[in-house]
Amino acid sequence: MRPEHGLFAYEGFEPEQEKLREALCTLGNGYFATRGAAPEAEADEVHYPGTYLAGGYNRLKTELAGRVVENEDLVNQPNWLSLSFRIEDGDWFNVSTVKVLVYRQVLDMAQGLLLRTVSFEDSGGRRTRVEQRRFVHMRHKHLAGQELVLVPENWSGRVQVRSALDGRVINGGVPRYRQLSSRHLRLVMAKEVDAETLLMEVETVQSRLGVAEAARTRLYVEGHRAEAQCRLIQEEGLLAHEFTVEVKAHERLGVEKVVALYSSKDPAVSEAAMEARHAVKWAPARFDELVATHVQAWTHLWNRSDLDLELAEPDGTHRALRLHIFHLLQTVSPHTLDQDAGVPARGWHGEAYRGHIFWDELFIFPFLNLRLPALTRALLRYRFRRLGRAREAAHEAGFRGAMFPWQSGSDGSEESPRVHLNPRSGRWLPDETWLQRHINAAVAYNIWQYYQATDDSEFLYFHGAEMLLELARFWASVAQWNPSLRRYEIKKVMGPDEYHTGYPDQPEPGLNNNTYTNLMAVWVLCKGLEVLRLMPKERREELLESLELEPSELAHWEDVSRKMRLVFHEDGVLSQFEGYEQLQEFDWEAYRARYGDIQRLDRILEAEGDSPNRYKLSKQADVLMLFYLFSSEELKELVERLGYPFELEMIPKTVDYYLQRTSHGSTLSGVVHSWVLARSDRPRSWKLFIEALQSDISDVQGGTTQEGIHLGAMAGTVDLVQRAYTGIEMRGDRLHFNPNLPEGMRRLKFSLRYRKHLLDVEITPETLVLVSRWDTQGPLKVAVRGERHLLRPSETRRFHLSQKPSWEAEGAGVSPQG
Ligand code: BGC
Numbered sequence: 001m002r003p004e005h006g007l008f009a010y011e012g013f014e015p016e017q018e019k020l021r022e023a024l025c026t027l028g029n030g031y032f033a034t035r036g037a038a039p040e041a042e043a044d045e046v047h048y049p050g051t052y053l054a055g056g057y058n059r060l061k062t063e064l065a066g067r068v069v070e071n072e073d074l075v076n077q078p079n080w081l082s083l084s085f086r087i088e089d090g091d092w093f094n095v096s097t098v099k100v101l102v103y104r105q106v107l108d109m110a111q112g113l114l115l116r117t118v119s120f121e122d123s124g125g126r127r128t129r130v131e132q133r134r135f136v137h138m139r140h141k142h143l144a145g146q147e148l149v150l151v152p153e154n155w156s157g158r159v160q161v162r163s164a165l166d167g168r169v170i171n172g173g174v175p176r177y178r179q180l181s182s183r184h185l186r187l188v189m190a191k192e193v194d195a196e197t198l199l200m201e202v203e204t205v206q207s208r209l210g211v212a213e214a215a216r217t218r219l220y221v222e223g224h225r226a227e228a229q230c231r232l233i234q235e236e237g238l239l240a241h242e243f244t245v246e247v248k249a250h251e252r253l254g255v256e257k258v259v260a261l262y263s264s265k266d267p268a269v270s271e272a273a274m275e276a277r278h279a280v281k282w283a284p285a286r287f288d289e290l291v292a293t294h295v296q297a298w299t300h301l302w303n304r305s306d307l308d309l310e311l312a313e314p315d316g317t318h319r320a321l322r323l324h325i326f327h328l329l330q331t332v333s334p335h336t337l338d339q340d341a342g343v344p345a346r347g348w349h350g351e352a353y354r355g356h357i358f359w360d361e362l363f364i365f366p367f368l369n370l371r372l373p374a375l376t377r378a379l380l381r382y383r384f385r386r387l388g389r390a391r392e393a394a395h396e397a398g399f400r401g402a403m404f405p406w407q408s409g410s411d412g413s414e415e416s417p418r419v420h421l422n423p424r425s426g427r428w429l430p431d432e433t434w435l436q437r438h439i440n441a442a443v444a445y446n447i448w449q450y451y452q453a454t455d456d457s458e459f460l461y462f463h464g465a466e467m468l469l470e471l472a473r474f475w476a477s478v479a480q481w482n483p484s485l486r487r488y489e490i491k492k493v494m495g496p497d498e499y500h501t502g503y504p505d506q507p508e509p510g511l512n513n514n515t516y517t518n519l520m521a522v523w524v525l526c527k528g529l530e531v532l533r534l535m536p537k538e539r540r541e542e543l544l545e546s547l548e549l550e551p552s553e554l555a556h557w558e559d560v561s562r563k564m565r566l567v568f569h570e571d572g573v574l575s576q577f578e579g580y581e582q583l584q585e586f587d588w589e590a591y592r593a594r595y596g597d598i599q600r601l602d603r604i605l606e607a608e609g610d611s612p613n614r615y616k617l618s619k620q621a622d623v624l625m626l627f628y629l630f631s632s633e634e635l636k637e638l639v640e641r642l643g644y645p646f647e648l649e650m651i652p653k654t655v656d657y658y659l660q661r662t663s664h665g666s667t668l669s670g671v672v673h674s675w676v677l678a679r680s681d682r683p684r685s686w687k688l689f690i691e692a693l694q695s696d697i698s699d700v701q702g703g704t705t706q707e708g709i710h711l712g713a714m715a716g717t718v719d720l721v722q723r724a725y726t727g728i729e730m731r732g733d734r735l736h737f738n739p740n741l742p743e744g745m746r747r748l749k750f751s752l753r754y755r756k757h758l759l760d761v762e763i764t765p766e767t768l769v770l771v772s773r774w775d776t777q778g779p780l781k782v783a784v785r786g787e788r789h790l791l792r793p794s795e796t797r798r799f800h801l802s803q804k805p806s807w808e809a810e811g812a813g814v815s816p817q818g
Pocket of ligand 1: 345346353358359360496498619620665666667668712
């Protein structure tokens with residue numbers, strides 16, 4: 001990685017930007033994450049330190065407007081960052097009260113480090129330089145550390161350093177949730193272990209999740225252990241060591257704080273506090289030793305995950321893509337394999353959406369499938385472990401099979417809030433988003449894509465097939481036969497567009513025949529039938545027997561998969577749902593003129609006493625999701641299976657129709673729209689891509705990123721480069737390439753995993769070079785612009801893209817056609 005593309009730097013301290021920076025500078029390792037808050041800061045208007053354990057949830061009840069609501073939240077754990085200093089009994093360091101001479105904060109993505117340099121002058125005229133580094137260890141998942149180096153530039157004297165574990169934290173990171181209960185932790189124990197070690201244990205009040213943190217703080221002057229006095233400070237919920245030390249001008253005072261975090265749910269431990277204490281005791285003596293192994297782990301991860309690109313006019317694109325990969329790997333990493341956690345829509349970077357798991361996996365798994373497929377498998381198993389809850393939910397709602405929740409947390413129950421606050425109107429409103437049953441197609445799609453990428457028949461055998469069959473069963477039971485139309489219908493659901501929750505004239509929420517949902521249901525049914533054919537006879541019989549699947553039920557699936565209703569507009573455009581065509585056109589220009597930013601039309605219209613349900617407008621891609629997930633051939637097959645005509649010209653017409661009517665109120669929207677335009681309108685696609693790339697960096701939604709990153713858009717943008725611009729598809733046991741680089745992209749390079757192969761891919765506008773890296777596997781079946789080839793182990797092959805594909809063999813010589 002070229003260093004300039006691995007650094008994300010901020011110059012100057014900007015209080016109003018600080019919470020955004022904290023989210024974007026979060027460090028994590030898939031097990032836990034800590035926001036990039038200044039170590040001396042406490043939660044206030046400017047700062048919000050937060051530490052979150054992957055999958056660490058707790059439930060609390062709140063009385064709100066006469067009713068009791070219950071939410072399950074990702075819990076903010078004790079703040080281990082807490083580290084401050086003061087000079088000669090002056091004020092504790094506060095960047096806002098000193099004269100700042102230099103302020104620079106750098107996220108070093110290559111090394112997984114957060115760096116801060118501050119030079120300042122205090123009221124006594126003392127100039128001091130401070131350098132800080134921190135990590136959340138990528139190899140030793142329980143460890144984190146920070147270093148503070150203080151250099152007096154024009155003075156000598158006494159410095160006091162305070163290193164604390166702060167258990168007084170609450171969940172206060174999202175202003176909209178402030179009326180909700182937020183005290184999730186109770187203190188179990190806080191004690192000094194020895195003159196350098198503190199230990200604190202807390203427990204969540206409902207889920208009884210125990211979390212222990214141990215902190216070891218050592219001081220050095222000019223690299224040698226310092227003669228420091230140490231004092232213990234113990235206040236309600238706070239435990240600190242205060243060290244006093246003498247330093248001379250230009251000497252380096254180093255403070256190294258190493259922290260271990262354990263939970264009561266960890267495997268291979270006896271008891272969390274005991275382990276935390278043990279871990280800091282046995283951690284390497286010096287900060288740099290830990291940095292070295294941490295950086296090594298990151299280097300290994302980057303080798304598998306990086307993306308190299310060369311643009312005619314280099315801009316921030318490359319760096320932004322790396323930032324997205326970086327945050328993805330901090331949210332899910334090899335440590336996820338041992339963790340019972342899903343992939344949260346907003347990362348473990350803040351409290352937005354309460355750390356819940358949504359359908360955003362659909363945008364995240366494609367990247368992982370081709371890079372670190374073991375992670376997708378682990379995350380699919382998060383769903384599998386909750387299959388029982390999903391079965392109960394289906395049953396309770398009057399359906400069969402399994403119905404996964406729209407928002408999922410600890411045990412797989414539906415965690416969608418039933419009310420939400422419109423900050424514009426100040427009103428608490430019913431939240432109907434749980435009606436997005438389409439998540440049950442996303443789970444099936446994800447299982448299938450993972451299987452395509454890996455050929456992992458063991459996963460399919462033990463987990464995937466069972467989930468797919470239960471999902472097919474669910475969709476078959478949701479579909480209702482309409483005798484007059486002789487079609488099946490799906491009623492009272494919501495599509496991905498969250499601005500349409502129901503019909504304007506009806507009190508009950510829900511829409512009928514959402515095209516995306518109906519067609520995805522058909523696809524799931526087809527895959528349910530196909531997976532049975534794929535299973536070896538013994539397993540097929542076991543599954544049929546244990547799931548009590550009778551031939552008549554399978555015949556019903558087949559019938560539904562051929563007679564599902566699709567609704568079209570008069571001109572052949574696929575309708576978002578039945579009745580959409582009758583809605584009013586929305587006056588986009590007037591609203592843009594009046595409000596400027598109209599992404600959140602739901603809030604704007606509700607505050608006006610109106611509702612998006614009355615208009616032809618969308619928050620995000622809905623029908624167009626189909627063009628994102630399927631190739632035109634696959635879509636044609638699905639639509640024609642139902643006996644409807646499918647004309648290719650319908651695709652651009654439909655894309656155009658919905659693009660004009662979408663406000664992009666979700667960051668996922670830009671990804672999908674950029675994708676569907678990648679071939680037909682490259683400049684427009686690129687523009688949308690760049691916008692999606694900026695979603696978090698520039699906080700385009702005006703304040704949401706500080707509450708957590710948008711992982712779907714982050715992974716989705718990387719995947720756009722990885723699959724859309726390369727035309728990579730996994731079809732029929734073969735890896736297809738059909739590159740179409742955006743204008744201005746001169747070269748794109750990355751490595752990918754496909755079915756036990758490791759492949760280097762390099763694309764320019766003229767050539768595609770594939771290098772099969774491992775020599776232990778048989779040949780790899782590829783197709784380049786439709787032409788089939790076999791790539792031998794260790795073979796390098798160059799394909800010319802300018803005309804009809806041709807190839808020259810290098811290395812291993814000529815290969816036959818696959
Ligand atoms: C979007 C959903 C998404 C959720 C979590 C919402 O704003 O409309 O599609 O799943 O955010 O990212």
